Amino acid sequence: MCQKKELLIVFVSFLVPFCTSIDTISFNQSLKDGDLLVSSGKSFVLGFFGYSPDKRYVGIWYKNVPELTVVWVANRDNPINGTSGILTIDSTGNLVILDAKTNVSVWSTNASSARKRADTNTAKLEDSGNFVLFQDSKLEVIEWQSFDYPTNTLLPSMKYGINKRTGLNRFLTSWKSLNDPGTGEYRYTMELNGTPQVFLYKNSSRIWRTGSWTGHGWSGVPEMSPNFIFSLSYVDNDTEVSMTYGIHDTSISSRMVLNESGIVNRLTWQEGEKKWVQFWFDPKDLCDSYEHCGAFSNCNLFNLGEFECSCLPGYEPKLSRQWYLRDGSHGCLRKKDEKVCNSSEGFAMMSHVKIPDTGAAQMNKSMGLKECEELCLKNCSCTAYASANISAGESGCITWYGELRDIKQFTDGAQDFYIRVSASDLGKEVNQYIVNVQDDLFLVSSSTLSQFSKNSSRHNRKRTIEILVGSSAAIILALSLACCLVIKTRRNGKDLILYHALVKYFQKRSESLASYEGMDESKHAEISIFDLSTITNATDKFSDANKLGEGGFGSVYKGHLTDGQVIAVKRLSVTSGQGTQEFKNEVTLIARLQHRNLVRLLGCCVQQGEKMLVYEYMPNKSLDSFIFDKTKGSLLDWGKRFEIIHGIARGILYLHQDSRLRIIHRDLKASNVLLDASMQPKISDFGMARIFGGDQTEANTNRVVGTYGYMSPEYAMVGHFSTKSDVFSYGVLCLEIITGRKNNSHNDQERSQHLVGYVWDSWKDERALDVVDPLFGDSYEASEVLRCIHIGLLCVQSFANDRPTMSEVVFMLCNKTNLPYPKEPGLIFRSENYSSVKNSSSASIGTSVNDLSITTVYGR
Ligand SMILES: *[C@@H]1O[C@H](CO)[C@@H](O)[C@H](O)[C@H]1NC(C)=O
Ligand SMILES: *[C@@H]1O[C@H](CO)[C@@H](O)[C@H](O)[C@H]1NC(C)=O
Ligand SMILES: *[C@@H]1O[C@H](CO)[C@@H](O)[C@H](O)[C@H]1NC(C)=O
Ligand SMILES: *[C@@H]1O[C@H](CO)[C@@H](O)[C@H](O)[C@H]1NC(C)=O
Ligand SMILES: *[C@@H]1O[C@H](CO)[C@@H](O)[C@H](O)[C@H]1NC(C)=O
Ligand SMILES: *[C@@H]1O[C@H](CO)[C@@H](O)[C@H](O)[C@H]1NC(C)=O
Ligand SMILES: *[C@@H]1O[C@H](CO)[C@@H](O)[C@H](O)[C@H]1NC(C)=O
Numbered sequence: 001m002c003q004k005k006e007l008l009i010v011f012v013s014f015l016v017p018f019c020t021s022i023d024t025i026s027f028n029q030s031l032k033d034g035d036l037l038v039s040s041g042k043s044f045v046l047g048f049f050g051y052s053p054d055k056r057y058v059g060i061w062y063k064n065v066p067e068l069t070v071v072w073v074a075n076r077d078n079p080i081n082g083t084s085g086i087l088t089i090d091s092t093g094n095l096v097i098l099d100a101k102t103n104v105s106v107w108s109t110n111a112s113s114a115r116k117r118a119d120t121n122t123a124k125l126e127d128s129g130n131f132v133l134f135q136d137s138k139l140e141v142i143e144w145q146s147f148d149y150p151t152n153t154l155l156p157s158m159k160y161g162i163n164k165r166t167g168l169n170r171f172l173t174s175w176k177s178l179n180d181p182g183t184g185e186y187r188y189t190m191e192l193n194g195t196p197q198v199f200l201y202k203n204s205s206r207i208w209r210t211g212s213w214t215g216h217g218w219s220g221v222p223e224m225s226p227n228f229i230f231s232l233s234y235v236d237n238d239t240e241v242s243m244t245y246g247i248h249d250t251s252i253s254s255r256m257v258l259n260e261s262g263i264v265n266r267l268t269w270q271e272g273e274k275k276w277v278q279f280w281f282d283p284k285d286l287c288d289s290y291e292h293c294g295a296f297s298n299c300n301l302f303n304l305g306e307f308e309c310s311c312l313p314g315y316e317p318k319l320s321r322q323w324y325l326r327d328g329s330h331g332c333l334r335k336k337d338e339k340v341c342n343s344s345e346g347f348a349m350m351s352h353v354k355i356p357d358t359g360a361a362q363m364n365k366s367m368g369l370k371e372c373e374e375l376c377l378k379n380c381s382c383t384a385y386a387s388a389n390i391s392a393g394e395s396g397c398i399t400w401y402g403e404l405r406d407i408k409q410f411t412d413g414a415q416d417f418y419i420r421v422s423a424s425d426l427g428k429e430v431n432q433y434i435v436n437v438q439d440d441l442f443l444v445s446s447s448t449l450s451q452f453s454k455n456s457s458r459h460n461r462k463r464t465i466e467i468l469v470g471s472s473a474a475i476i477l478a479l480s481l482a483c484c485l486v487i488k489t490r491r492n493g494k495d496l497i498l499y500h501a502l503v504k505y506f507q508k509r510s511e512s513l514a515s516y517e518g519m520d521e522s523k524h525a526e527i528s529i530f531d532l533s534t535i536t537n538a539t540d541k542f543s544d545a546n547k548l549g550e551g552g553f554g555s556v557y558k559g560h561l562t563d564g565q566v567i568a569v570k571r572l573s574v575t576s577g578q579g580t581q582e583f584k585n586e587v588t589l590i591a592r593l594q595h596r597n598l599v600r601l602l603g604c605c606v607q608q609g610e611k612m613l614v615y616e617y618m619p620n621k622s623l624d625s626f627i628f629d630k631t632k633g634s635l636l637d638w639g640k641r642f643e644i645i646h647g648i649a650r651g652i653l654y655l656h657q658d659s660r661l662r663i664i665h666r667d668l669k670a671s672n673v674l675l676d677a678s679m680q681p682k683i684s685d686f687g688m689a690r691i692f693g694g695d696q697t698e699a700n701t702n703r704v705v706g707t708y709g710y711m712s713p714e715y716a717m718v719g720h721f722s723t724k725s726d727v728f729s730y731g732v733l734c735l736e737i738i739t740g741r742k743n744n745s746h747n748d749q750e751r752s753q754h755l756v757g758y759v760w761d762s763w764k765d766e767r768a769l770d771v772v773d774p775l776f777g778d779s780y781e782a783s784e785v786l787r788c789i790h791i792g793l794l795c796v797q798s799f800a801n802d803r804p805t806m807s808e809v810v811f812m813l814c815n816k817t818n819l820p821y822p823k824e825p826g827l828i829f830r831s832e833n834y835s836s837v838k839n840s841s842s843a844s845i846g847t848s849v850n851d852l853s854i855t856t857v858y859g860r
């Protein structure tokens with residue numbers, strides 16, 4: 001389709017060459033208000049624009065995007081009053097904007113040197129969106145270019161960063177407001193102290209930091225690493241430090257913009273839907289907020305139901321009262337009795353973190369990680385180290401001396417980080433997914449198998465083990481603890497103060513979440529607290545006739561309210577250990593999640609020891625009752641199933657990224673996708689992970705919540721969950737929807753009988769249409785089905801890093817770009833490697849020689 005369009009353009013311009021618009025201004029020409037320069041490929045235009053007649057600007061915008069999308073503004077702080085402006089090259093050879101009425105210059109490129117001749121200067125609008133002033137009419141020597149002076153937008157192939165020779169600093173500044181392109185208060189700029197990092201400023205205060213460059217991307221923006229849609233290049237040499245991003249499919253318009261509310265967005269133009277679609281944005285949550293948790297502390301939004309700040313191992317809150325009141329900004333201090341100098345101290349590893357501010361850190365690019373550790377160990381004031389480049393097998397060395405600030409925990413991506421700890425904390429890998437800060441402080445740490453999460457080489461694996469094996473005594477201790485690991489968090493009566501603090505905290509957090517601009521879920525935060533008698537009556541005393549099913553969290557009943565509304569009541573069987581108020585607060589948070597592909601939570605009921613969740617009722621039950629049923633299956637033709645595949649992807653994307661609560665579902669499966677009256681998919685059970693803060697602890701340690709056949713290898717094996725494990729489950733679900741077959745992995749011995757293996761075999765042999773549900777008959781578009789199978793296979797890759805993110809999945813589903821070739825989804829589907837897992841229905845954390853994993857607990 002795109003090719004056709006280009007052909008047409010070429011054709012037209014060939015026939016009528018004198019009709020084509022110009023893209024250059026030469027020495028004695030000028031561009032009046034109303035005239036336009038159009039780039040040769042018709043991507044961009046340059047001309048005067050404005051939002052009111054008395055404020056006219058010269059700018060560049062997209063030619064083919066119907067809504068005016070300005071990517072660059074010349075005289076942003078000096079508009080022309082009226083339409084008398086002209087853009088011309090003046091006698092010094094500079095581009096100037098003049099008000100023809102008064103001859104006053106409002107803007108000039110200030111570039112031309114003291115050259116004798118200026119009359120050969122020519123300016124050209126290039127198809128990249130760059131407006132370039134050349135010294136010669138042959139357009140060879142660049143005198144000045146708009147790409148060196150970005151406004152609020154970064155286009156593909158445009159650099160931002162610093163030229164060390166000339167001092168040129170390319171940074172973004174927001175507009176003042178939607179209708180005023182003047183220099184606004186937000187600035188997104190690179191700084192070179194320590195190691196290069198990019199900061200977002202509001203006036204003069206830092207509000208967000210990208211982290212330093214890891215070799216793949218910015219440490220704090222794992223979503224932004226190169227993928228099959230976008231590319232990134234980073235240069236750090238003697239001349240310059242700069243970053244450029246590109247898009248593989250150059251026919252798609254894409255841009256990165258710092259908007260008026262200080263959010264960096266990356267958008268692509270979706271021709272089909274005629275709108276800009278967001279790919280990612282930052283900052284997005286509490287933990288992005290610069291130094292939210294103070295010094296020596298880690299910010300983790302996945303501290304489910306708990307305080308997001310936690311002290312690093314060996315540290316304690318500086319002001320414990322404020323800390324208990326959920327104000328982490330004062331940070332932590334080294335515990336008094338910690339011996340970390342010349343007393344056989346060492347390092348604890350944290351995985352998937354945005355490493356602390358490197359402004360005062362030191363970097364040596366040629367050092368290896370082992371040397372780096374030695375370097376840091378030798379100097380007692382060295383508090384931590386990390387690799388400076390994880391893309392080259394962890395080379396380079398960054399060392400910190402003094403405070404560690406602005407650490408953020410991710411569930412995948414980002415990088416490893418090593419903190420100096422006393423001998424007693426040695427050998428413990430600190431992966432702080434769950435940290436409970438309570439009257440009795442528990443730190444639960446679990447290791448992740450770096451083999452799975454990082455797809456690392458054999459060499460790498462050896463190194464990981466070496467580090468872990470640092471102290472064999474610690475390992476034995478760790479193993480014995482791992483064997484009997486069940487932690488129940490205690491909250492006893494004397495803790496009334498703490499309890500109130502918690503309530504306050506939840507209120508505060510709800511407010512702060514609601515205060516994010518553009519958060520539509522805050523509008524619908526109203527939920528009902530149902531009376532137990534209402535529910536009992538509605539469900540006819542929880543009669544068996546009204547029972548819809550039984551799930552991991554309890555039984556579900558159908559009910560009729562007196563106003564006629566039909567509800568589904570989930571009666572939670574587990575005593576979650578959560579207080580009533582907390583439960584309500586948590587439900588309130590979950591109720592804010594509003595998306596057309598999520599089941600709507602109407603309210604809850606907490607009374608007489610009962611905890612219940614009330615949902616809207618879905619008359620068509622769940623997806624599995626259709627796709628695995630030969631008669632009902634025919635009700636869902638390919639068109640409907642394609643919509644369902646889309647809908648589920650959008651719903652998960654919302655949970656992962658757009659909802660601000662950032663929820664990992666962990667139990668995606670056909671029976672958790674409900675269908676409404678018009679067969680729209682609605683994901684259910686999505687807030688459970690949050691509601692069960694207590695259960696969560698176990699889930700990550702010795703009891704994996706999830707369903708066989710849908711669990712990613714790293715989750716099934718070591719309980720490591722991340723957004724990428726949801727992607728895995730989605731992939732399985734997608735293949736099930738296409739084939740109408742269940743991915744039952746635990747009783748099939750023959751590999752060809754596992755759905756994923758079977759689909760892979762057929763796909764590889766280019767007979768993938770064989771797997772399609774026979775119920776479709778011939779009524780499907782082969783290319784669409786093949787594409788979905790392809791995407792499904794990409795989602796079930798063994799290594800989390802090989803799987804796309806949910807936003808990439810949605811993009812790939814909506815847009816027919818080229819897809820990478822998937823690798824064989826081996827591992828879990830090969831019985832010989834994972835027989836131990838298959839035999840136990842609840843995978844426990846074990847250790848084997850190859851896959852060393854340790855889970856440790858330590859209290860203080
Ligand atoms: C523009 O010019 C008009 C008339 O000359 C004047 O009334 C108006 O205030 C001016 N606007 C600005 C923004 O200077
Ligand atoms: C503006 O400058 C041009 C050439 O320099 C001159 O011819 C013209 O009279 C000037 N107009 C005004 C209003 O000063
Ligand atoms: C050109 O120089 C003038 C005076 O020094 C300054 O006000 C103006 O902002 C500069 N223009 C640009 C585009 O840098
Ligand atoms: C300026 O324009 C005139 C025609 O308008 C043209 O003859 C002349 O060559 C141009 N001068 C330069 C230096 O381009
Ligand atoms: C930021 O700068 C703008 C413009 O200079 C000013 O109006 C605003 O009050 C400043 N905000 C803060 C918090 O200093
Ligand atoms: C630094 O990188 C840039 C961009 O790749 C290149 O143009 C420049 O020559 C390099 N400088 C040095 C000193 O290598
Ligand atoms: C630690 O040991 C090294 C060498 O053994 C010594 O130079 C250094 O002074 C010691 N530091 C402290 C604080 O004791």
Ligand SMILES: *[C@@H]1O[C@H](CO)[C@@H](O)[C@H](O)[C@H]1NC(C)=O
Pocket residue numbers: 364365366367371
């Ligand atoms: C960086 O490390 C290498 C290898 O250990 C060493 O030779 C070099 O001197 C170090 N450079 C700096 C600036 O410390």
Ligand SMILES: *[C@@H]1O[C@H](CO)[C@@H](O)[C@H](O)[C@H]1NC(C)=O
Pocket residue numbers: 178259260261262263265278281517518519
């Ligand atoms: C800035 O971007 C965020 C995230 O996309 C959006 O919610 C917000 O509305 C935008 N602000 C403006 C003023 O457009």
Ligand SMILES: *[C@@H]1O[C@H](CO)[C@@H](O)[C@H](O)[C@H]1NC(C)=O
Pocket residue numbers: 533534537538562
């Ligand atoms: C119980 O349900 C019946 C109808 O099913 C209704 O008439 C009655 O008012 C309900 N009672 C309560 C307490 O809601």
Ligand SMILES: CC(=O)N[C@H]1CO[C@H](CO)[C@@H](O)[C@@H]1O
Pocket residue numbers: 001002251252253269270271272273814815816
């Ligand atoms: C399905 C869809 O929206 N495809 C679009 C992908 O992007 C290209 C380029 O913008 C469009 O031409 C397609 O229509």
